[in-house]
Amino acid sequence: MENTAINASVSTQKLTFQPGGSPASFEVTVSNDSDQFANFQLEVTAPGENRSSGYRWYRLSPEVAAAQPHGSTTKFQVIILNTPLPGFVGTVNLTVRIFSPQLGQERRLLVRLRIEADRRPSVVSVELPIRQFQVYPRNTVDIPVRVRNLGQQLVEIVLRVTGIDPYWLKDSGERRLFLDPGGSTEITFQCQPPSVMQALSQNYPFNVEVISQNVPPAKAEGSLEVLPVGFVEFTAKPKLQKIPAKRGWLPNWKSQVACFELFFKNDSNLYQQVNVEVGGKDNHKCSFRLFPEDANLGLGETSKVLLEVKTQRPWIGIGKNLYVEAKAVLFDQRLGSTDPATQSLEVQVLPVLPLWLQVAILALLAALLAWLLRQPASISHTALVNSVRFSGDADTVVSGADDCTIRRWHVRGNTLEPYGKFSGDAIACGNTQKPQGLLGIPNQAVSVLEFMPEYSDRIAAGLENGVIELWNVRTAENILKLRDSQDVTADRVFDLAFTKNSLYLFSGHGSGKVRVWMRQPPNSDFQGEPQQILDLKQQLQLNFQVRALAINSNQTKLAIAGNYKRFILWDWNQPQSLAVQKLANLDKKLSSGQEDYLWGLAFATNSPEILATADSDGYITIWDLNQCQLVTETTVQEQPRELNCDQQGVRDRWLASQGSVRSIAFSEDGSLLASAGDDGKVLVWILTPEYKLDKTKAATGKQIYKSPKKINTIDLKTGNQSIMIVSGGEDFQVKLHRHRLR
Template sequence: MNSNSDNLISASLSTQSLTYRPNQGEVSFEVTVNNDSDRFANFQLEIIAAGEIRNPNYRWYRLEPEVAAAQPHGSSTKFQVFIFNTPIPGFVGTVNLSVKIFSPQLARERRLILRLEIERDKKPILISVELPIRTFQVYPGNAIDIPVRVINQGQVASNVLLHLTGIDASWVTNSAERRFTLNANSQTEVSFRCEPPSVVQAPSLNYLFIAEATSNNSYPANAEGNLEVLPVGYINFSTPQNKQRIPSRRLWLPDWKSNSASYELLFKNVSNLHQEINVQIQGRDWRKCTFKKLPEIANLNLGETVKVILDVKTKRPWIGIGKTLFLEAKAELSDQRLGSTDPATQSLELEVLPIIPLWLQLAILALLAALLVWWKQFNQEAIAHTGFVNSVRIIGGGTGSSIVSASNDCTLRYWSIREYSIEPNKDATLESKPYEQNFRCAKPQKPKGVLAFANNPITVVRFVPVENNRVAIGLENGRIELREVPTGKRIPIPDPEEQGDKVFDLAFTKDSLNLFSGSGKGKVRVWSRESTTTNFQEKPVVIELEKQQEQKLTRFGIRALALSPDDEMLVVSGEYNRFLILHRNKNQPNNPFKKILVERLEKIDGRGKQKDSVLSLAFIPDSQEKILATSDSFGFIAIWDLKQCKPTTNNNQQQINDANCKLLDRWQDESKNPIRTLAFSEDGKFLVSGGDDGRIVVWYLTSGYQLDKTNLPEGKTIFPGSTKIRSIDVKSSQGIVVSGSEDFKVRLHHIN
């Protein structure tokens, strides 16, 4: 058959009729298209069956090629059409196919007609299954209906068996099977009623189910759905005995071995969720104990009851009348869709009796009093300073730890740390030297533990990093000395040009190649050297902070220095209730600081007079964070994040600009007295302070470096003294704090 219009496109079919039998292979015919135009053109084909319902997901023919390449005038293009399915599902008989030929370039189309004879398929007819609703939710004990639609697309009736699988057959009312006859080209809807059993027999899961239909003359067909059993119920939490005692029974004789007690924690699963339970211990006294759980994680299946043994261990005092510790056990559920346990926590009480029974304590009271007198005498001999102790530092770890202390009595002393006490180091003594050397600061000095004598009161001592066998000391007359440990030998370091400028603090870089000092006249001096084997330069670089800004302060006496853990910034504090941040120029020793920022605490509380001072600074050691703690003359402690400073540049182009650092937290000690010394634990979990009220306080911090107000908002006092504390140092890995005070004593304190 030929068709021609406007002399642009002509086409022909290889046949006018075609027979197709489903499932017997594909049939084909050719379409020849001629380009009768005067230009290049390409052609496309589309086959349309009369009466078909167009469905983009249903294909019944294919073309080769799909689109013809552009051809010149007079050329021909052949298309091969392959029919591999019936144009109308289930149809048997004759259907006319319209072959549509069109060209985008010519804006023309042609249609040719072909008659397709569709014979009956001898293969099984098509049965299909559909789920009108694919997702269901149900609580245990409730019922839902699951509708299933079965469609017969064939030309004959079919006997159908519909079966529901994937769900426990006992959950389906009556039966999980249905039998029925389905006429040709028809459909029906069958409903299955599903009712999950009780809570502990129906786990909360997503159940994939399949509705499958089979018949005597068709392939099987199926459809998938999802049944979600919703969570319901609770986890019961109980303990048969929430009060225990150490030791478990009262004894007449000392029992130092008993230091633990056990609690039974019971969990009953009255829900349809499998749980893993992790018990966490909290409460007022949880830090005083250590805990062991068996099992560590408890697996709790549906309807089961499991037991967790909680073993609590604590230190028992040797003497006293006993104490009661209050704990709280909280269960964490792996699946929290039902919330917490019922109840959420269990309160536990632990009575801790002293190792020595009370009757025995009374019997030996006189002996203990005598031992106490002896101990005081021994301690007085050990703490041998005759003036204020201005600075203390710990060196070493474990049983090899030592202390160096500096005092107004012009002595530098060296101590050895024992488990609960300190004593003069045997390697540091001047007993063999003439008595005249022992007379310093107008007083005779005890020779035990003397590391070195100075000609002026010693205000500060710092160990030299890398060279832990050396210390640097600052004197009241402005001089700085290096001393070997434990010989006390003096190592040369140039004197500053200006004498009488009291050294308040010292700081070394980690490589010990740079030494910073802060003086009472507001000057920062920087000594440098090329290596640890060479001496420091003869003249330090001097930074006069009072001359660094256009509006000069009458004074800015420096009270403390702190170097950030990465050695990038030096923080200086002192009068007028402020501190300065000096950013270092590491490669320019003659110009050591590239910019200086100021943080003004008077913007918080309005105090900025000369007598209002920031007395102490402390960074968290060995941390990538730049977390700084400050304390002042009004008993305030503040925590700052120096990574989050937003300096402002004013119009006057002053060298010192406002830092605007982020204040993480700030609180005031209950005494409101000046706090003169601070020290962080190595991991930054707590901060220790000492002040004019004589107390040493441990402040526990949150992970965000704020005061932990949940358990000890007022801090934990580990030494309730009455004499001003001038210096502290912390070794949290050993749980110890060392202090120096105005009663001439160096003391050892335990944190726990």
């Protein structure tokens, strides 16, 4: 059927083309004879043409024509760039196919192309159908190569593979070929990498090159990947080590290290770096060092890492076994882990003292224990000691404690010996006590003890239930019990103070009350009711506890201290004379709340206006009361006035402890001040004649004794060229300490 929609013609029916010369071309004119818009496309074919990928022997201009209306004309130019039949000389018919997607019709025209002999040298192309190859060592892989003679003459060529070791290629890496004009062939090179130790796992780029005297060189590029295979062997020698490595008859406390040799052998075709991690159930008991930290392994190489295990050895025992685990981690983990991945190691830790020496020491200790069992048991309190006091002649010490007992001790040289023996049942607050040295059993916790100044054989004991008992130290007789009949709350006694003539006794209580007890001379007892009661809780409008009392040397002032870090001066002969000093004003950074205390008070013996205080922040402060000023005046009886001693009134102030200072005491000449508290230290501070800390001699205090527990109380007596200090605290012990004066 005649095509009426597409009309086309060519500019020439015959055309000549010579490869290597100028391009040849012809035009195709296409007319749109349809009744609609249409665009046209062109295709040129030749029988037996080269259809390999990337080979173009002609070009169209334009490639695709735009859509045109009815009656319009489109011109295409066909440019012959290369011969459609490589190596062919002669005439070939070209078919020009014109078609339109819109019209669904096509038109074919015929052009005769005469191909003349090529003036250029022959051309050979080479290509790799597959460019990337993978192979394991000792396995074989085929590398196919396709070559084509694009020229019109017979050529002789050599194919050569470069970039791969020639020994890996079977039947050599060269092939000699003859290619007919326009001919092609495909050959195969077989590649077999050698053993694991000789074929490193990596990418090997290679080329297939064409070498000939008659044609230009050509090449194709590819890559060969040798896959990883093999393993890294992991061993440890030895798996059991001892500390020390050799046993001896004598103690060897310096040996604390065991050394293991870790070996890594690379039986793979990968360069490897090995890191060692140490774990196991006992790794937290040891420390470890590695020399070197990492092992670097070439192919077939063996490397050694020293693992040093250090642990603390016990001094005694039969030894212990520690178990640790060394885990190897490969930097290149394509082969997984080492074989095996871990090594279990054992360290036998022997004690510092050899077994024979331990047996000898045990035998010696057993003999010593048997000897000690034959000795009389040591005497002490069974609960924390609250108060210790020297008698006036300093030959006796009395102590009171929470175990509801009062004990007496005889001073012999540098030691204290229990004095006397309790005649009744030695049971205090339900617990059996040792009768040696037991003075009395009040059956209440003893908070404070105080000797009567004119009677060195009598002592007052303040109890937890608010009762004050008087005891004869020589006869162990309970002389008298004092209690305020109005007290129904068991108002605990925290401190006691006698006047020098022993006519007045002051007691400080947890309720904030100070009770004044009086007796008539010369031999009468104290009256059963207090003569006067000072209620500081009511007057200060604070929940105030009286923790410490002290009377100055001229018996005019009573110092009262407790919480809120306050001390109060009371001229007890003038009941309306109360003055309050707020110690917290000295340091704004330190608190002065209900739980902050002045624990200790002490007047200098030879200076009635010098007062020392000890507080819960660890400070000791020395006050000159002559320099204190009354800030407010009052006409109301017993209304307290504020006392300002913060500036001129402070002679000195220093930090004596990191914890509370619980107790302080002046020497008789005022040159020394002793202190003790929560740090367990008994310290002596040297003072100047102005009652300041002598920083040139003992700025940090002279430590006389150190207890592992808190010390609650001390007392001080001056002797010939020495002082004696007695202490008691939470270790239940009463200790005597002597310090020689220089």
